[in-house]
Amino acid sequence: MPSRTIRVDYLTRVEGEGALELDIRDGAVDGVRLSIFEPPRFFEALLRGRDATEAPDITARICGICPVAYQMSSVHAVENALGLAVPPPIRALRRLLYCGEWIESHALHIVLLHAPDFLGFPDAISMASAHGEMVTRGLALKKTGNALLRLLGGREIHPVNVRVGGFYRAPTADELAALVPDLQAAREQAVALARWVAGFRFPDFERDYEFVALRHPDEYPLNEGRLVSNRGLDIPVSDYDATFEERHVAHSTALQSVLRARGSYQVGPLARFNLNHDRLGPSVQALAAELGLAPGCRNPFRSIIVRAIEVVYACEEALRLIAAYAPPEAPFVAAPPQAGIGVACTEAPRGILYHHYRLNADGSILSARIVPPTSQNQGTIEEDLRIVATRDLDLPEDELRDHCEQAIRNYDPCISCSTHFLRLEVRRR
């Protein structure tokens, strides 16, 4: 077997900077490294000494694609440290805000970043020449998600309206009602999008993953729940650190997270769907069944369908929350400083996002720890790549490279978050 070198220096259509390196020895894949060279920004260090009330604005800047996820995990964790509970209308508004981010982020990933892989285009703009209707539909969906973010958050990227204890300003019922027609149309667009992506050709690829997601007694998980898996994990979020461990590997400025007991695991849409299918409600379950998607799906390439289904869910959930909306008496509850430790996990579009804070009596942050979903999926991505690369080793290099990149995009990796950009380098010896 001749030795050769393949290299993807800069992974595209992902958020952030990373590379992929494959070592091939004697015709077999010897090593796989998802190399993340996104320059570190040291959020956990720069949060020390800041006021806990600044955490939602500062941590939002970790990621421009999913700032709401950072805002949600941070306010819940700080409130946990302060022993603070927010009243139901504020809880409902947070869930509604998160629906906006799921719609926006998933629509972006499905149409602009991932669908081009399945249809053989370098990007959505060139894909628009052949699939203009779907690109337009995806952009319309994204716009509706952003409209929800703009009303509840003030703006789409780095919303300004979230605070520890609630919101600076609660929307009026009329302002929310004005979004209903667009959300109804978005629901139909999302259904059409789900049917479209379900018709793509999916590689025959399955692995026995451990899926980890939040689980809530009544709802499809967004802001809270217990951490569960398909291998019996069922713990409160407060046991996260005892159960999971972050490891620092030489090729990455991201930390990789593993289950102490069993190694790598998968978080994100496929994990949520498999573990919370019964919480999706009858119409979304019926759509999933129509598209041939049942809980227990172990093909990560089909995550694009799950994302589309989650967009349908988020539209329905937003409509339900708006119909039930009763404005809170006050937009926030006071959050007086006190010493304490607080943790929280919420479901970012890419999977669980864990925040841990230790607070001083004056309200300042003594320590902060943040575990983004992409760090948690990194081990699993590398394992998937080893299989894809082994299977496709004899293909021309361009195709091998494309297949590897597509396998990475299954996870919608947000490298800015987990660092923490991608080069694909294949070394054949």
Added chain:
Amino acid sequence: MAERTRPIVAVWKFASCDGCQLSLLDCEDELLAVAGAVDIAYFAEASSTLRPGPYDVSLVEGSVTTEHDAERIRMVRAASKRLITIGACATAGGIQSLRNFADVKDYVAAVYASPEYIRTLETSTPISAHVPVDFELRGCPINKHQLLEVISALLAGRKPQIPNESVCVSCKQRGTSCVMVAHGTPCLGPVTHAGCGAICPAYGRGCYGCYGPAEAANTASLAGAWTALGADRRTLHRAFRTFNAAAEPFRQESEAHAEPHHPG
């Protein structure tokens, strides 16, 4: 328009959150039109086609925090007729410039178990500290309408119409009553560059300065007004030390309120 007359555009990322380049993708109604009017040759977040320069216009997001990036920005500049920075990171160093006031070794050790794997510069610096910049668009994040204005201006060969007044002017245009006067809420609006549309005061909170200093910002006078509203030294120190901490007027004002024993 014929292919060869469309300006060739590249979008680059340095240390950042991706939010400012996302603003381009957030132009849902205009995206396909923009993509028709310009030739996007390099935009890694959105396309697998990455074409080498030269480029007519480079949009640069993010700050310089590694030696590799300090080298890369010179390469980008050399390949670009015009270079426009987008956002607070590229224009002022971003939130990651808080390291400029600390010991970076201590920062690395706080986050990473194996500090020897991490290569980083001691400071996070704006693009203009490394290469000449033709236009700086402010904001954390930038305003997508302003980005479209900058792109339209480029296409028309005119100067972008981006006012450099303070957020106070935007509040008046929006009809928001002054949160400092009406509610005693400390607000950085009087010293902050306009562009966001004065969102925070419209949502009942004080401006937190994410567009950086306005021209001729009198930060000392504003700090006095905050003190009169009950803000302590620590609050003032932090208020000027966020997403534009390394922008000169904000840097000086935050240092004026540092703890006496702690020059940072």
